Amino acid sequence: MVERPDDPSTAAPRQELAVEVAGLHKWYGDFHVLHDINLNVLRGERIVICGPSGGGKSTLLRCINRLEDWQRGRIVVDGIELTEDPKRILAVRRDVGMVFQQFNLFPHLTVLENCTLAPIWVRHMPKREAEALAMTYLDRVKIPDQANKYPARLSGGQQQRVAIARALCMSPNIMLFDEPTSALDPEMVKEVLDTMVELAGDGITMLVVSHEMGFARQVADRVIFMDEGQIVEVNKPKEFFSHPQHERTRLFLKQILHLAGDSGALQPPVGEQPS
Amino acid sequence: MSAIGDQFLYVRGVPADRLPPPAARAGVLGWLRTNLFSSPANITLTLLCVLFIVWAVPPLLRFFLIDAVWSGADGDACLASPAQPQPGACWAFVRVWSSYFVYGFYPIGQRWRVDLFFLTLAFGIVWLLRLSAPRRDISACYFFIVLPILSFVLLHGAPLIGLSVVPTALWGGILVTVVVATIGMVFSLPLGILLALGRCSEMPVVRLFAVIFIEFVRGVPLITVLFMASVMLPLFVPEHLAPDKLIRALIGVALFASAYMAEVVRGGLIAVPRGQYEAARALGLGYWRMTGLVILPQALRVTLPNIVNTFIGLFKDTTLVFVVGIFDFLHAIEAARADPKWAAPTTTVTGYVFAGLFYFVCCYGMSRYARNVEARLTRSGRR
Numbered sequence: 001m002v003e004r005p006d007d008p009s010t011a012a013p014r015q016e017l018a019v020e021v022a023g024l025h026k027w028y029g030d031f032h033v034l035h036d037i038n039l040n041v042l043r044g045e046r047i048v049i050c051g052p053s054g055g056g057k058s059t060l061l062r063c064i065n066r067l068e069d070w071q072r073g074r075i076v077v078d079g080i081e082l083t084e085d086p087k088r089i090l091a092v093r094r095d096v097g098m099v100f101q102q103f104n105l106f107p108h109l110t111v112l113e114n115c116t117l118a119p120i121w122v123r124h125m126p127k128r129e130a131e132a133l134a135m136t137y138l139d140r141v142k143i144p145d146q147a148n149k150y151p152a153r154l155s156g157g158q159q160q161r162v163a164i165a166r167a168l169c170m171s172p173n174i175m176l177f178d179e180p181t182s183a184l185d186p187e188m189v190k191e192v193l194d195t196m197v198e199l200a201g202d203g204i205t206m207l208v209v210s211h212e213m214g215f216a217r218q219v220a221d222r223v224i225f226m227d228e229g230q231i232v233e234v235n236k237p238k239e240f241f242s243h244p245q246h247e248r249t250r251l252f253l254k255q256i257l258h259l260a261g262d263s264g265a266l267q268p269p270v271g272e273q274p275s
Numbered sequence: 276m277s278a279i280g281d282q283f284l285y286v287r288g289v290p291a292d293r294l295p296p297p298a299a300r301a302g303v304l305g306w307l308r309t310n311l312f313s314s315p316a317n318i319t320l321t322l323l324c325v326l327f328i329v330w331a332v333p334p335l336l337r338f339f340l341i342d343a344v345w346s347g348a349d350g351d352a353c354l355a356s357p358a359q360p361q362p363g364a365c366w367a368f369v370r371v372w373s374s375y376f377v378y379g380f381y382p383i384g385q386r387w388r389v390d391l392f393f394l395t396l397a398f399g400i401v402w403l404l405r406l407s408a409p410r411r412d413i414s415a416c417y418f419f420i421v422l423p424i425l426s427f428v429l430l431h432g433a434p435l436i437g438l439s440v441v442p443t444a445l446w447g448g449i450l451v452t453v454v455v456a457t458i459g460m461v462f463s464l465p466l467g468i469l470l471a472l473g474r475c476s477e478m479p480v481v482r483l484f485a486v487i488f489i490e491f492v493r494g495v496p497l498i499t500v501l502f503m504a505s506v507m508l509p510l511f512v513p514e515h516l517a518p519d520k521l522i523r524a525l526i527g528v529a530l531f532a533s534a535y536m537a538e539v540v541r542g543g544l545i546a547v548p549r550g551q552y553e554a555a556r557a558l559g560l561g562y563w564r565m566t567g568l569v570i571l572p573q574a575l576r577v578t579l580p581n582i583v584n585t586f587i588g589l590f591k592d593t594t595l596v597f598v599v600g601i602f603d604f605l606h607a608i609e610a611a612r613a614d615p616k617w618a619a620p621t622t623t624v625t626g627y628v629f630a631g632l633f634y635f636v637c638c639y640g641m642s643r644y645a646r647n648v649e650a651r652l653t654r655s656g657r658r
Contacts, residue, residue, distance in 0.1 A: 067557065097557075117558070122564075166558070
C-alpha cells in the first residue's frame with residue numbers, strides 16, 4: 001500500500017476511468033501471483049505491460065474480464081464493479097474485448113461465423129446486420145477475402161487479425177491483448193502490430209501485454225513493468241526506455257534490448273501499411 | 276568471409292524447376308508386387324490367406340447359396356432326401372416366417388401402420404443424417420418432435436381417429452428392435468451430454484449426482500437394469516400406475532446407454548482446449564451458449580467415432596430385452612425355430628445367420644455413415 005506506483009490518473013474523475021484496479025491480491029494455492037496491484041486506466045489510454053515471464057502480467061489482464069478470480073482487492077471496469085455476480089461479469093465481458101496469445105478462434109466455424117457468433121447470440125443482432133458488421137471489421141484487418149474459410153486454412157498472422165476483428169465486433173470500449181504476437185512466426189508479427197497501431201489511432205482503451213518494445217514506444221501512453229506479481233515501474237514510454245528508474249527495469253531492458261540487437265531504435269516504426 | 280573459401284558460398288542464379296511427382300508403379304502387377312509380394316514374410320502371409328479363402332469360402336457358398344432350400348411349405352423341404360442328400364440353408368423357413376420376424380404378433384389387418392412407421396422413420400433418418408439434404412434444421416424438429424408423436428399414434432393407436440389400440444404385448448420382431456434401439460439412441464445422446472456436462476460442472480452437487488449415476492449404472496449389467504425396471508418397479512408402484520412393460524424396458528435401455536454415452540462425451544469435452552472456453556467467455560457468452568455453440572460442436576466432432584461405437588453396442592444390446600419378456604427380433608427367431616413344423620437340422624443355423632446378417636447390415640451401415648462424416652470433416656479442414 002505504501003509503494004503506490006506513480007500514477008498520473010489518480011486524481012481523475014470517476015467516469016474518466018476505464019479500468020480501476022485497487023489493492024488487488026491473488027494467490028494460486030500458496031503462490032502469491034499478484035501482489036497489491038493498483039492501477040487506474042483512463043478512457044482511451046493505451047498501456048503496454050511488460051516484464052519477465054511469470055511476473056503476473058497475463059494474470060492481471062485476465063482478472064480485468066474475470067477469466068481469473070482474485071482473493072483481495074477490487075476491480076471496476078467501465079463503472080461496473082466486478083463481483084461474483086454473473087450478470088456483472090457478463091456485462092463487463094460484453095464491454096471488454098480480448099485477444100489471446102494462441103488466437104483461440106473457434107475451429108468449427110468459418111472466419112465470418114467466428115465474428116458474428118457473439119453479436120448474434122449476446123447482442124441479439126439480426127444475422128444480416130451482424131455479417132455486415134463483421135465484414136467491415138474484417139475489411140479493417142485486411143482479410144475480407146478470407147471470410148468464408150475455416151481458421152485452420154489461415155496463417156498465424158491472419159488468424160490473429162481475425163481474432164482482433166472478432167473482439168471488435170462486440171464494439172468493446174476496452175481491448176485486452178495478451179501477448180498477441182508471441183505465438184507468431186517473425187514475418188507475421190508486423191501485420192498484427194500494424195493492425196493494433198491502427199486500432200490505437202481510433203482512441204479505444206488498450207491494455208497490451210507484450211514484449212514488442214517498438215510497439216510500446218510508438219503507441220503506449222504508459223508502460224508498466226511488472227515483476228514477481230508487483231508493478232515495479234510505471235512510466236511514459238520515452239522515460240521508460242531512456243531513463244528507467246528501477247534497477248529491475250534497467251536489468252530487464254538491458255536483457256531484451258540486447259536480444260533485439262540494438263539499444264534504442266529496436267524495430268522500425270510499425271505504422272506503414274502492407275500492400 | 277573470404278576465409279571460408281569460395282566453395283561454401285553460393286547464390287542461386289536460376290530458380291529450380293518444379294518436377295512432377297514420380298509416377299506410381301502402375302498397373303495391377305505393380306500393385307500386387309508392392310502390396311502382396313513385397314517380402315518373403317508378405318508372400319507367406321498372402322499365400323496363407325489365399326489358402327484359407329480357398330478352404331473356407333466354397334463350403335460356405337455351397338451351404339448358404341448353392342445347396343440352399345429356397346421354398347417349401349414346412350420343415351420337410353429342408354430335410355435330407357434322395358434328391359437332396361445334403362440340404363443347405365433353409366431359407367424357406369425364413370421366407371415363411373418373415374412377416375412374423377418383422378411384426379411379431381401385431382394384428383395382420385393393422386400391419387400397414389407398422390409399415391408406415393418404418394417409412395416415416397427411414398425418411399426422418401435420411402433427412403436428418405444426409406449432410407446435403409435441404410432444410411436440415413426442420414429435419415431435427417421432425418425427427419425429435421413430430422416423429423415420436425406420429426410413431427406413438429401409429430403403433431400404439433389412437434381410438435379418436437379410428438386407429439384401434441394395439442397393446443405392446445403384441446408388438447414384436449424387428450419392430451420392437453427398431454423401436455428400442457431408436458428410442459435408446461435418441462434419448463441416450465442428450466441425456467449422456469447432460470450427464471457429461473454435469474460431471475465436468477463446477478457445482479459440486481451436480482457433479483456428485485452425475486458421478487454417482489454414471490458409476491452406478493455403468494457398474495451394473497444391462498440385464499440387471501432391465502430386471503430392476505421390470506420386476507422391482509411394480510413392487511414400489513401400484514399396478515395401475517406402473518408403466519407399460521415395454522416402456523419400462525425402454526427407460527432402462529436409455530438410462531443404461533446414457534451412462535456410457537456420458538463418458539464418451541466427457542472424453543470429447545476434455546479434448547476441447549481451455550482456450551476455447553476462455554475465448555467464448557471473453558466474448559460474453561454465458562454457460563449454456565458457450566457450451567452449445569462452441570464447446571459441444573467441437574467435442575461431439577472429436578467423439579463421433581466413439582458415439583457411433585456406443586450406438587452399435589446399444590443396437591446389439593437391445594437383444595437383451597427378451598429376458599424381461601419382450602419379443603424382439605432375435606427372440607422372434609428363437610420362437611420360430613422351436614416350431615415343430617419346421618424341425619429340420621438346418622433351420623436353427625439359417626435363422627441365426629439371418630439374424631446375424633440383419634444386425635451386421637444395420638451396424639455396418641452406422642459405421643460407414645460415421646466414416647463418411649469423419650472424412651467430410653477432415654476434408655473441409657474443420658478439425
